Amino acid sequence: MRAVVADRPGPPDVLRPTTLPDPVPGAGHVRVAVEATAITFVDTMLRAGNGIGRPVRFPVVLGNGVGGVVDAVGADVDRTWLGALVVTATGGTGGYASAALADVADLHRVPRGLDVRDATALLADGRTAVGLHEAAAIQRGEVVVVSAAAGGVGTLLVQLATASGAQVVALAGSAPKLEQARELGAATTLNYREHDWPDRLDAVAPDGVDVVFDGVGAELTTELAARVRRGGRYLPHGAAGGRWGDLDAPRLADRGVAVIPLDTIGGTPSELFRLVERALELGAGGALRPVVGQTFPLERAAEAHAAIQARTTIGKTLLLP
Template identity: 40%
Template sequence: MRAAVVTRFGGPDVIETRAVPDPEPAAGQVLVEVAIADVIFVETAIRRGAYGEFFDVRTPYVPGSNLGGQVRAVGPGVDADWIGKTVVGRGVAFGAHAELALTATDLVEVPPELDLPTAVAVYGDGFTALMLEELAPPMAGQDVLITASAGGMGLLLIQLAHQAGARVVAAARGDEKLELSRAQGADVLLDYSRPGWEKSVLEATNGRGAGIVFEGAGGELGAAAFSVVTDGGWFSAHGAPSGGFAAYDPAEAERRGITVKGIMDLRADSTTTAVTGADVMTRAAAGDLRPVIDQVYDLDHVADAHRALENRTLRGKALIGLRR
């Protein structure tokens, strides 16, 4: 089969398309003929060799986590009824950016209301967005600040907050991304490429600050977002595209009564929430989660997808298409 392979840690150029052996499903595994795969920012950091404390990855490896396609075979102990079904799931030890990939049995059959690209686009980000929705306080009547608002997950969070009755303050870089945020339900638009943007959060909330912050930008932008959480508020530091998660002083958070959630609270294998992949598909089929797909790259251009993520040129999601 053909696969994108990260040959060594480094820049996007280390990704090559190669012929590799077809995987064989072991006990408890499913072999999927991949049609569409997701690509998210954290994969670019892993490719550079970052986050070794979270991901045990050694080169060469096939990148990509979330995928969709048709089940071709199952391993011992797996119900053969899966064969032929169109599903979404997560690759085993990554591996999604290939014509064939292994998944565990926690995959989900795609409901008839969703096309496969939509199902894949919503699966990973939707999982995290619903975890955040469950972890956060009730959003009705709250001022909710969402940074990196025009990314795949930021747009879903805008939708959820808007549906919940929040006043949504969206922060992103540039007019085009902010208008996309408005289209998803944002009430206040702030360009965080402008110095002192966080002061506009206070102005927009009559000096109160935001009661809930979904912080997806990281770095200094994340630290600025933390500075405008209201006392007794809630803050999620889940994004790190700026090079690291939002820096904050735990002592200040405790003194001000701010609840902080980090990336370890959002692991798919976590027991902190009860969200399942089936929940994501159900909410997407109901129209609660509507992913915005910007670009679909083919297998020979996975490196270009990584560049687009790193250069912040995407408006929503990037996907990898495997069908010729």
């Protein structure tokens, strides 16, 4: 099979195309002929050597989410899976390849009305966005801030919050990203690279905001947390700014603000599975549209990582074997 390997931690150019033996599924596993592989920001951190609680052993084939057709099954697996179009996690690694192994328990059939690329884009980001949205329990008329609003998760959160009747304020770092957020329903868009964005947010929400979905972290966290009013919810879920923001949860609690960490979303395998199924259902029904902003051939995975690190990408980035 064709694959992309990182022999050591480092910059994007440590990713190199190669040829490896075709994997053979063992007990409880299937092989997927990959048609699309999702790249996550976590992939870029793992490649750089930042295990963030999930260290990898080099050399490694990165990639934890693929879509494609099941073309081989383990001896104990129901053979009706053969030929099924699925999206699935791969157990943490192995997705940057033309074939990948997956636990049969992790398989999701791609529903009618959704193509495999969109389904792959919804696998991890859809699960995260739906889980965050459910946890936030948004009420009609609330002011909801989505930072990193043009990212894979952010584009979905803008749609979900808008559908809940919220006044969505989208934060992103460029004009094209802000335009994308407006197209998805954001009522207000602010470029957080401009020095006066906090003042502009105060003008839009002089009494504070109700919910913050924080996908950027870093310095934005301090500014946003200070603007959540009593009864509000703060949901940190990413560090696109290079590091997680500093949150004083006890102090926020004293102000009546709940902090809902990402690791509390989907606390069990069955709950994570349900969240993916729900995201796929919403996608198939047209209620949730994944934004696949760019695709790269498998062999150009290094270019894809460089683009994500440079924060020039919009929506989801996919590799196409």
